[in-house]
Amino acid sequence: MEIQSGFAEKIADPFKQGLQGGISIAIGYMPVALTYGFIAKTTGLSLLETVLMSMIVYAGASQYMALDMISKQIGMFEIIFTTFIVNIRHLLLTASLNEKVEQDKPWKKAIYAFGVTDETFSVAAVQKEKLKTGYMFGLTIIAYSSWVLFSGIGYLAGSSLPGLFQEGMSIALYAMFIGLLVPSMKGNKKVIFLAVLAALFNSLFVISGALSAGWSIVLSTLISATLIEVIVFLRKRKGDCAGE
Amino acid sequence: MNSAIFWMIVGMGAVTYIPRMLPLVVLEKIRLPGLLQNILQNVPFAILGALIFPGVLFIHDEAWYGLAGAFIAFLLAYFSSNVIVVVIGSIVALSALSLFM
Numbered sequence: 073m074e075i076q077s078g079f080a081e082k083i084a085d086p087f088k089q090g091l092q093g094g095i096s097i098a099i100g101y102m103p104v105a106l107t108y109g110f111i112a113k114t115t116g117l118s119l120l121e122t123v124l125m126s127m128i129v130y131a132g133a134s135q136y137m138a139l140d141m142i143s144k145q146i147g148m149f150e151i152i153f154t155t156f157i158v159n160i161r162h163l164l165l166t167a168s169l170n171e172k173v174e175q176d177k178p179w180k181k182a183i184y185a186f187g188v189t190d191e192t193f194s195v196a197a198v199q200k201e202k203l204k205t206g207y208m209f210g211l212t213i214i215a216y217s218s219w220v221l222f223s224g225i226g227y228l229a230g231s232s233l234p235g236l237f238q239e240g241m242s243i244a245l246y247a248m249f250i251g252l253l254v255p256s257m258k259g260n261k262k263v264i265f266l267a268v269l270a271a272l273f274n275s276l277f278v279i280s281g282a283l284s285a286g287w288s289i290v291l292s293t294l295i296s297a298t299l300i301e302v303i304v305f306l307r308k309r310k311g312d313c314a315g316e
Numbered sequence: 317m318n319s320a321i322f323w324m325i326v327g328m329g330a331v332t333y334i335p336r337m338l339p340l341v342v343l344e345k346i347r348l349p350g351l352l353q354n355i356l357q358n359v360p361f362a363i364l365g366a367l368i369f370p371g372v373l374f375i376h377d378e379a380w381y382g383l384a385g386a387f388i389a390f391l392l393a394y395f396s397s398n399v400i401v402v403v404i405g406s407i408v409a410l411s412a413l414s415l416f417m
Binding site: 117138156164181190239240253293294 | 317318320321322323324325326327328329331332333335336337338339340341343344348351353354355356357358359360361362363364365366367368369370371372375376382385386388389390392393394397398399400401402403404405406407408410411414
């Protein structure tokens with residue numbers, strides 16, 4: 073009896089659903105955070121500084137970038153400004169996410185907003201139903217915990233991790249993105265078109281060196297998301313004309 | 317702790333948090349025009365494409381390594397919609413593959 077009710081609760085509770093949804097992110101963050109912690113140590117940061125950066129900034133790309141800039145003795149305002157530029161794309165993510173989450177008190181949304189990353193966004197955004205606040209808390213808490221915890225472990229464990237393991241783990245986040253995308257692609261031409269087009273634009277921008285990685289992702293996403301609406305609009309109009 | 321590093325971390329945290337928080341708090345009361353809503357709803361699928369390529373090609377010195385990993389993940393994802401299966405399966409398969417290379 074108890075097991076049964078416990079099971080029913082597990083399915084119904086959005087917080088637990090969020091935790092489950094975040095497990096793959098937690099796994100995916102492991103190698104990235106371990107590597108971050110390890111590089112932070114070689115850069116000369118203390119354990120406290122390393123973990124604090126993960127706790128307060130919580131953005132993989134900009135943390136790596138900051139380490140690189142610290143080691144090159146670049147000034148802190150330049151580091152902060154570059155962080156801002158790299159992370160502006162979160163505006164796009166949270167504006168999009170806002171279409172999918174349930175309405176709630178601004179202070180609650182302001183708290184889980186801290187946990188919105190490319191990865192938590194992707195997992196949340198491909199869910200079929202409207203997202204509960206509890207779900208967002210579960211999802212973001214497990215991903216955040218993994219990031220902070222493994223940053224510290226990476227600092228302490230350093231290079232003692234087996235190389236083969238590290239190499240294989242490097243696919244984790246990409247495997248997760250693919251695992252999120254492919255089921256949505258099945259039988260949905262719009263999704264296929266959106267993903268392929270954005271992948272092509274992003275490859276073009278990055279490999280040509282025309283744009284930095286952050287801007288490239290933003291721009292290729294916006295171009296594809298807009299272009300498909302234009303195409304849908306034109307085809308609809310053409311259809312209407314033919315009908316008349 | 318080095319106080320310059322501390323304030324740098326705080327500054328980085330602030331400029332990262334603001335773009336995360338603003339749309340969720342400000343747009344709560346505002347209704348966006350339909351076209352803009354549609355575009356924002358397209359964002360998740362477009363950004364997934366952009367997050368995968370070309371990044372996956374650069375996880376190793378050799379591009380085929382990431383490409384093989386992406387292919388394995390694609391196959392796994394095609395037959396299983398469980399993301400954890402896809403993640404763990406890809407790690408194991410790619411590690412095994414690199415053993416033989």
